[in-house]
Amino acid sequence: MIRQASTEDAEAIARIYNQNLDEQGFANCDLTPQTAEYRLKAMMESGDRYPTFVSTSDDGRVLGWSSLKRWSTRPDIADVAEIAIYVDRSRRGNIVGAQLLCHLLARPGRTSSGRFATMTSSWRASSIRRAWGWPSSARSGRSSASSRA
Template sequence: MSFVIRFATIEDTEFIRAIYNNAIKTSTATLETEERDSTTQRHWLTQHSGDPYPCFVAEDRDGIIAGWAALSPYNAKPGYRGAAENSVYVDTRAQGKGIGEALLQALLDDAPQRHIRTIVALISTDNLASISLHEKLGFRLVGTLERVGEKFGRDVDVSIFQRHLG
């Protein structure tokens, strides 16, 4: 599949929202339970315009956004400013074609110039695809928070993965 990785723009709002809302509805990839509306998604994008937290998208040759990845603050306290948490979501129809890996690699390549020194990924322990992707790109398991989450009426364990940069 042919696609380009580029920074997200406000025009990408609805694509990003659709991909994320599908994950909210169908999976424990995110422990959000309420779908995002357009206003919330637009506001989120303005906070991920690259100063310092970026959002990348993968655009196919028809102009369709097949996936996105972003960095967000790991913790709002100033002493954590060198740490960021990552997100990566690929449209279910486009998974398994290298897009998630390309998006996550773009985040890793871009982060040092934003003075981000370490990236944290919080991954539900049943999300084997995401664990495998993160391990492939050098993230290491730090620990697992047991039954820290709940979704679809069951407990969710969340593993903390981390990748140091530079």
């Protein structure tokens, strides 16, 4: 089940985020672990326009999370939302990430303009492109950093 994250999810969200630091040495260009307090503050500041969602198991355990945040304050791209998706290492390869992405992309108008941007490691990029049928360089009319959903 996918639902909007609550304050009780902050610890699990931080734990899953920090797994990327353990495995890759970075997560979304961060080099230091995040605390539950940091994630909770980020969720509160993002509000309803840029929400955080969690995918949970039948027993309520958080399997992964996704969020949107403002990509830039530049007027010409101020409506672009950055996508972040993190999946617990024990659940990777089990469509949790794809479900979270579909949930975000199905929400244009409620959370953003429908223009999104993301950064991903090269080893993940090819599977994302194949899953969505995108060419080897997904581009919009303006830049390679954003694409229309």
